[in-house]
Amino acid sequence: MRPPVTAIGADPLPPGALEVETVGMTMRFGSFTALEDVSIRVAPGTFHALLGENGAGKSTLVKCIMGFYHATAGQLMVGRREAEIADPRDARALGMGMVYQHFTLVPSLTVAENLVISRADAPVVIDWAKERAGLEAFMAAMPFRVPLDQPVARLAAGEKQKLEILKQLYLGSRFLILDEPTSVLTPDEADEVLGHVRGLCEAGEISVLMITHKFREVTAFADEVSVLRRGRLVGQGHVADLSHAQMAAMMIGAEKEQRPVARSGLRGAPMLELRGVKAADRSGLKEIAVESLTVHAGEIVGIAGISGNGQMELMEVLTGQRAARGGEIRVQGVPYGATRAEAQSHAVRYLPEEPLRNACAPRMSVIENIAFRSFDRNGAGRRFWLSANEMRAAARDLIGAFKVKVADPDGPIAALSGGNVQRAVLARELTGEVKLLVISNPCFGLDFAAVSEIRARIVAARNAGAAVLLMSEDLDEVLELSDRVLVMSEGRITYEVPAAEAKIAEIGHYMGGHAA
Amino acid sequence: MENDLGWWAVPLAVLGGAIRVSTPILFVSLGEMLTERSGRINLGLEGTLVFGAMAGYATAVITGDPWAGVLLAALAGAVFGLVHGLICSMARVNDIAIGIAMMLLGTGLAFYFGKPFIQPVAPDLPSIPFGWWSEVPQVQAALNVNVLFLAGIAAALVLHWGLRSTRPGLILRVVGDSTDAARAMGLRPAVIRTMATALGGAFAGVGGAYLSLFYPGSWNEGISSGQGLMAVALVIFARWQPVNCFWAALLFGGAGALGPALQSVGVTEGYYLFYAAPYVLTLGVLIATSSPNRALAGAPGELSITK
Numbered sequence: 076m077r078p079p080v081t082a083i084g085a086d087p088l089p090p091g092a093l094e095v096e097t098v099g100m101t102m103r104f105g106s107f108t109a110l111e112d113v114s115i116r117v118a119p120g121t122f123h124a125l126l127g128e129n130g131a132g133k134s135t136l137v138k139c140i141m142g143f144y145h146a147t148a149g150q151l152m153v154g155r156r157e158a159e160i161a162d163p164r165d166a167r168a169l170g171m172g173m174v175y176q177h178f179t180l181v182p183s184l185t186v187a188e189n190l191v192i193s194r195a196d197a198p199v200v201i202d203w204a205k206e207r208a209g210l211e212a213f214m215a216a217m218p219f220r221v222p223l224d225q226p227v228a229r230l231a232a233g234e235k236q237k238l239e240i241l242k243q244l245y246l247g248s249r250f251l252i253l254d255e256p257t258s259v260l261t262p263d264e265a266d267e268v269l270g271h272v273r274g275l276c277e278a279g280e281i282s283v284l285m286i287t288h289k290f291r292e293v294t295a296f297a298d299e300v301s302v303l304r305r306g307r308l309v310g311q312g313h314v315a316d317l318s319h320a321q322m323a324a325m326m327i328g329a330e331k332e333q334r335p336v337a338r339s340g341l342r343g344a345p346m347l348e349l350r351g352v353k354a355a356d357r358s359g360l361k362e363i364a365v366e367s368l369t370v371h372a373g374e375i376v377g378i379a380g381i382s383g384n385g386q387m388e389l390m391e392v393l394t395g396q397r398a399a400r401g402g403e404i405r406v407q408g409v410p411y412g413a414t415r416a417e418a419q420s421h422a423v424r425y426l427p428e429e430p431l432r433n434a435c436a437p438r439m440s441v442i443e444n445i446a447f448r449s450f451d452r453n454g455a456g457r458r459f460w461l462s463a464n465e466m467r468a469a470a471r472d473l474i475g476a477f478k479v480k481v482a483d484p485d486g487p488i489a490a491l492s493g494g495n496v497q498r499a500v501l502a503r504e505l506t507g508e509v510k511l512l513v514i515s516n517p518c519f520g521l522d523f524a525a526v527s528e529i530r531a532r533i534v535a536a537r538n539a540g541a542a543v544l545l546m547s548e549d550l551d552e553v554l555e556l557s558d559r560v561l562v563m564s565e566g567r568i569t570y571e572v573p574a575a576e577a578k579i580a581e582i583g584h585y586m587g588g589h590a591a
Numbered sequence: 592m593e594n595d596l597g598w599w600a601v602p603l604a605v606l607g608g609a610i611r612v613s614t615p616i617l618f619v620s621l622g623e624m625l626t627e628r629s630g631r632i633n634l635g636l637e638g639t640l641v642f643g644a645m646a647g648y649a650t651a652v653i654t655g656d657p658w659a660g661v662l663l664a665a666l667a668g669a670v671f672g673l674v675h676g677l678i679c680s681m682a683r684v685n686d687i688a689i690g691i692a693m694m695l696l697g698t699g700l701a702f703y704f705g706k707p708f709i710q711p712v713a714p715d716l717p718s719i720p721f722g723w724w725s726e727v728p729q730v731q732a733a734l735n736v737n738v739l740f741l742a743g744i745a746a747a748l749v750l751h752w753g754l755r756s757t758r759p760g761l762i763l764r765v766v767g768d769s770t771d772a773a774r775a776m777g778l779r780p781a782v783i784r785t786m787a788t789a790l791g792g793a794f795a796g797v798g799g800a801y802l803s804l805f806y807p808g809s810w811n812e813g814i815s816s817g818q819g820l821m822a823v824a825l826v827i828f829a830r831w832q833p834v835n836c837f838w839a840a841l842l843f844g845g846a847g848a849l850g851p852a853l854q855s856v857g858v859t860e861g862y863y864l865f866y867a868a869p870y871v872l873t874l875g876v877l878i879a880t881s882s883p884n885r886a887l888a889g890a891p892g893e894l895s896i897t898k
Contacts, residue, residue, distance in 0.1 A: 162777075163777060167777075175775065178772075179776075183889075183892065184765065184768070188764075192758070192762065193776060195777075197761070198758060200756065201758065
């Protein structure tokens with residue numbers, strides 16, 4: 076074990092919340108500047124929000140602070156002293172900790188095992204009786220608790236997030252970076268967790284820098300906010316002085332504010348009907364059961380829910396990736412088994428989540444991937460010998476029409492960025508007649524421009540008379556796009572409301588499985 | 592003295608066989624369990640087992656000390672594991688392909704270096720006659736337990752405790768279950784996996800020494816008959832739990848003794864079908880405990896075959 080790094084100067088850092096400040100932080104990767112001259116000060120005991128779009132440089136900034144990256148230029152001050160942080164261990168030794176967007180807990184270990192092993196000084200032989208006593212004393216002093224003997228895999232997302240924060244406190248962190256900590260939580264869970272974090276700030280135990288894109292959370296919990304755009308600091312101030320519109324304007328800059336797309340057309344005949352569909356969930360231990368679900372032509376039905384409540388399984392049943400245990404799926408009144416022939420004859424199209432994994436052959440070329448629906452079709456008939464020229468011409472048209480940024484159409488589709496894979500798959504799926512479109516998390520991880528464009532295309536498909544079933548973990552997206560909102564919780568559809576009458580609080584309760 | 596036990600000889604022989612045959616499988620499956628708990632699979636343990644058998648036998652012939660043979664077999668196994676681990680630490684290397692290559696390399700090297708040792712006789716490993724209280728020779732034979740079998744039980748218990756209650760044990764599980772979490776903790780997964788693979792190789796080497804130095808007790812090229820590969824399947828069956836590895840190995844060993852036992856009581860027809868019993872059993876158990884719709888319970892999260 077190497078000795079903990081101390082800042083220059085003989086005195087140890089003062090106890091309690093840490094002050095952390097970046098001065099002119101700049102980070103270049105080759106010719107690309109990810110971060111330029113960013114100075115942010117997090118005063119001790121404050122809750123500081125860091126806003127920005129995807130790719131604005133938020134992650135780069137916190138990675139520089141935590142020692143994952145070494146800034147090209149600029150200084151880090153911890154407790155008003157210059158700090159050299161060579162790697163994350165140095166940051167931890169100074170009392171700085173990070174809670175990542177994706178959990179860094181070990182699923183098969185229990186809560187107690189996770190906490191003990193995360194400690195740098197975990198003993199070689201662990202005396203569980205002693206450790207248990209210590210952990211229980213620690214938990215008793217905390218504002219919120221997590222059961223020690225549960226394997227982490229069995230905890231709900233909110234509990235995992237609480238445990239991540241508890242782990243940092245257990246390790247003695249006095250400055251916490253939270254990277255989109257509420258992305259997998261219900262609104263209620265998010266409020267509870269952030270409320271506790273805020274309480275710890277007010278008690279002077281910790282200072283917090285939280286990466287987020289939810290204005291609501293910034294207003295409700297943060298003291299100060301800094302906004303990044305394209306690697307630059309474009310705004311800063313006290314949350315109390317700023318409105319959501321002002322923060323959004325800083326984030327998006329001169330780009331156009333996104334506008335909801337006009338809706339037109341009338342609801343048509345039922346296109347997709349599910350009756351009593353049952354299937355095993357991922358673990359094989361629980362079951363998803365959709366009693367009744369109907370999607371009509373010319374409407375978007377949105378299914379809201381926290382990740383892991385059966386949406387993925389339902390999507391897989393509809394795409395034919397997972398066998399249903401019972402029940403009936405009908406498309407246009409005819410039983411539907413999700414074969415390629417059936418999908419073709421009913422004009423059913425899919426945009427699954429993680430399209431690179433679920434809707435592409437990653438190592439085949441962009442052209443080939445775009446041709447998946449049509450490569451063996453010759454007008455109404457079938458063909459045996461493929462026509463490379465026709466495939467190329469069709470792909471070129473679609474790449475242009477859907478603005479897919481492709482360096483080499485003959486290169487593997489895996490080389491494209493996430494947004495461009497999404498556009499390429501959407502191009503393929505929305506070409507030709509579309510009667511039923513089944514979509515899951517279409518905008519996950521995409522930037523503003525791509526998001527508004529993809530949403531516009533989904534609404535356009537609806538206006539053209541397609542039935543759209545949209546599953547999304549992003550409640551705002553569901554509310555923006557849907558004509559009808561359903562909530563899925565614990566593998567069941569628990570709530571239904573027309574979008575015009577939907578209330579976020581009400582939906583949030585059902586998402587958390589709390590409402591009766 | 593009437594020594595004809597009739598059909599009672601069958602369960603007795605199965606028990607004795609279970610104890611005798613299971614030891615190498617127990618060692619290999621413990622080694623494979625360790626490797627897989629670190630998130631890597633080593634199919635090369637079959638080769639390690641055969642090479643360990645050869646190296647142990649040769650050392651025992653030369654030094655006259657079977658324990659020196661066990662030690663060298665363990666060392667040789669560790670070297671094989673280390674090579675596997677180091678190669679797999681490189682980018683874009685598939686652990687299954689490397690495992691098969693290492694299996695062929697191990698058996699090939701063992702045949703090459705082992706040729707001169709097929710004739711000479713090595714001293715056997717000692718065993719403890721737990722059957723001293725009985726005058727029935729079959730009982731005595733069945734309860735003549737080798738020291739390594741006991742060492743295997745001890746190893747299973749120590750591993751069971753160590754994976755729960757020691758820092759290295761928890762670290763091994765962290766690395767096997769989530770590379771991201773391990774990195775976030777500042778651990779180096781590749782190094783830990785390589786060490787686990789080397790230790791796993793040492794276990795398999797000891798298993799090999801048992802084959803050539805106790806049962807069957809001589810060195811020849813067909814000595815392992817695929818036990819190293821069966822051990823990999825047993826680890827899945829045992830749900831990556833060391834104590835379950837012991838029970839699985841015992842079951843497999845008992846099934847393996849069924850054929851010879853039936854032969855010994857005079858079943859002349861079809862008894863050779865029972866030689867396939869352990870393989871049929873393994874297959875049956877794997878089918879019965881698997882499901883296409885869910886992941887295996889207890890499987891380490893980073894294991895390439897169960898991802």
